[in-house]
Amino acid sequence: MKPYMTVFGAQFRVLLQYRARAWAGFGTQLFWGLIRMAIFTAFYESSTHVQPLSLPDVITYLWLVQALFALTYWSASPEVADKIRNGSIAYELIRPIDLYWYWFARAIACRLAPATLRSIPLFIAAGLFFGLKPPATFASSLLFLGGVASGVAIIAALVCLLNIALLYTLASEGVMRLSIPLTLLFSGMMIPLPLFPLWFQPVVYFLPFRHILDTPIRLYTGNISPTESVWVFLHALIWCVCLTLWGRRLLKRAVSQLVAQGG
Amino acid sequence: MPQIIVENLTKTFKVSQRQAGTLGAIRGLVKRTYNTVEALNNVSFSLEEGELVGYIGPNGAGKSTTIKTISGILVPDSGRVEVMGFVPWKERSEYVRHIGVVFGQRTQLWWDLPVIESFDLLKDIYRVSQSAYQKTRDELIDRLQIAPYLDMPVRQLSLGLRMRCDLAATLLHSPRLLFLDEPTIGLDAVSKLAVREFIRDLNRKNGVTVILTTHDMDDIEALCSRVIVIGKGRLLRDGTLNDLRETVNRERRLRIDLEDSEAQIDIPSVAIWKREGSQVTLQFDPKVISPAELIQRVAAQVAIRDLFVENPPIEEIIARLYEEHLS
Structure with a gap:
């Protein structure tokens, strides 16, 4: 376990250096948060239907999306992508460690470090001025943290899959074009998942992407009750195991037929 | 083992x-x-x-x-x-x-x-x-x-x-x-x-x-x-x-600095590899003619300011090896 913790720590420290990026990220998230707040307020005021989420709940949902935005992934790990393209991946293969968990640990650090820097100020700003409600109960705040942890695990497994795709294709754009819209749509980033049409919800709730944002957010607001959360966590765990096993199998195969680039 | x-x-x-x-x-x-x-x-x-x-x-x-x-x-x-x-x-x-x-x-x-x-x-x-x-x-x-x-x-x-x-x-x-x-x-x-x-x-x-x-x-x-x-x-x-x-190239080289840059050297089985002004480089096979004998003969023909024996640089040997095997 220790090597992986060290790798995590090192990557985390590297990313904490980027303070300017954190402030820029904070500004962007705040800006988009305000715009989305305005859009959803307009929707709610012009609609006579009773919505599955009240407007204050939606607004809290939106701010939590903004706060956790930095957790979501947009590509394979840039460092890993560089290494695969220029052949330094060779160095990773002569280490007495498990490459999958090594990448996994780095992916977690890559998601957590910027998120830590950005989300705390955003929580404070949105909580004080823009209608972000506090967690429903003390229990739901703990469940929220658990939800974030399972979300990060799923993200790391997905990032690893993208890394592995790079080993097969060198250009993971195709795989990324496929996975990113799925994440965007089915994590709750664009539209809160409870607002999806009823007939489509089984699909949305079956997919793993919901655990990236929707699960922790609705644990926070109490929309998923503590008793329900057991099943949600189980669902996340099963996905996590499946994605990991799949990734490990693909990686094993990729490494055995590897061609190191560039002499 | x-x-x-x-x-x-x-x-x-x-x-x-x-x-x-x-x-x-x-x-x-x-x-x-x-x-x-x-x-x-x-x-x-x-x-x-x-x-x-x-x-x-x-x-x-x-x-x-x-x-x-x-x-x-x-x-x-x-x-x-x-x-x-x-x-x-x-x-x-x-x-x-x-x-x-x-x-x-x-x-x-x-x-x-x-x-x-x-x-x-x-x-x-x-x-x-x-x-x-x-x-x-x-x-x-x-x-x-x-x-x-x-x-x-x-x-x-x-x-x-x-x-x-x-x-x-x-x-x-x-x-x-x-x-x-x-x-x-x-x-x-x-x-x-x-x-x-x-x-x-x-x-x-x-x-x-x-x-x-x-x-x-x-x-x-x-x-x-x-x-x-x-x-x-x-x-x-x-x-x-x-x-x-x-195995690739047994030959050695004798570099001579001549007193008189016009002087001619002629020794059988020894080739002039390079000549630049008063600098002459001879190429010879030590199994055919020993360095000592060669120097003696050269000294008999021309006035020598300085000289030394060298191996051809390893680059040349390798290059020759590649040429032999890869052409």
Whole structure:
């Protein structure tokens, strides 16, 4: 376990250096948060239907999306992508460690470090001025943290899959074009998942992407009750195991037929 | 028993061929043709513990492929490799604890972290005990003279410094076997000498087995008693540097500085290799005419200001070897 913790720590420290990026990220998230707040307020005021989420709940949902935005992934790990393209991946293969968990640990650090820097100020700003409600109960705040942890695990497994795709294709754009819209749509980033049409919800709730944002957010607001959360966590765990096993199998195969680039 | 046994190692790569230009790219979408490149073809050799071997060959000869196969990164098509009792690609994670590899063109240090943090990271990755780590690390820092740069981020180091730090990083877990893939590439003269001296010490004092690939023949001449030459994936020669000289090109050269730049030298079986003003270089085979006899004869014909006997540079020998085998 220790090597992986060290790798995590090192990557985390590297990313904490980027303070300017954190402030820029904070500004962007705040800006988009305000715009989305305005859009959803307009929707709610012009609609006579009773919505599955009240407007204050939606607004809290939106701010939590903004706060956790930095957790979501947009590509394979840039460092890993560089290494695969220029052949330094060779160095990773002569280490007495498990490459999958090594990448996994780095992916977690890559998601957590910027998120830590950005989300705390955003929580404070949105909580004080823009209608972000506090967690429903003390229990739901703990469940929220658990939800974030399972979300990060799923993200790391997905990032690893993208890394592995790079080993097969060198250009993971195709795989990324496929996975990113799925994440965007089915994590709750664009539209809160409870607002999806009823007939489509089984699909949305079956997919793993919901655990990236929707699960922790609705644990926070109490929309998923503590008793329900057991099943949600189980669902996340099963996905996590499946994605990991799949990734490990693909990686094993990729490494055995590897061609190191560039002499 | 040898430390490294390589028998009939063969590896081919499939390379997709694409015609140039837009039309070629479009054609490639529909139909791809593959070329099979034989990176290694029946390569066999063995190494005893404590040897320092130069592994040389032109670009694309299969040097890096060999290193990558022996270090467990690539899986060969056929052949046997056994290093310290391990089959590298099968028992990789256990095996790689005992070896160190430096790829001269890439770095293993974390680009954005201070050098020392990369070292600490490697300590944990290789699970080196704190006391052993401190001892090895301090010794390496001292021998490579990198103490002043340990707190600098790697991206700010010069190439020569980076290579010294990379060497230290590779040796933190005290490997018994070291692969160096072009460790002096792109280095200035001072750094080259420092790296060379370090490698020599490591081999002589610590008994570490070293396999060195390089295009710099000075590296080979300075370090290696034994050289293995490959070309187009085949083993061309395996022997001492002197053997190589003997079989490929026995000839030696006599460089003479003449008093009179117009003077003529004429000795049977000896050719004038080069003439520039008062500088004349003769080429001769010491088995036909001994250097002492040649000098005597030359002295009888012309007035000599200065002279010395030299071996043809190793580059020339290697170049001739490549030409013979690859044309």
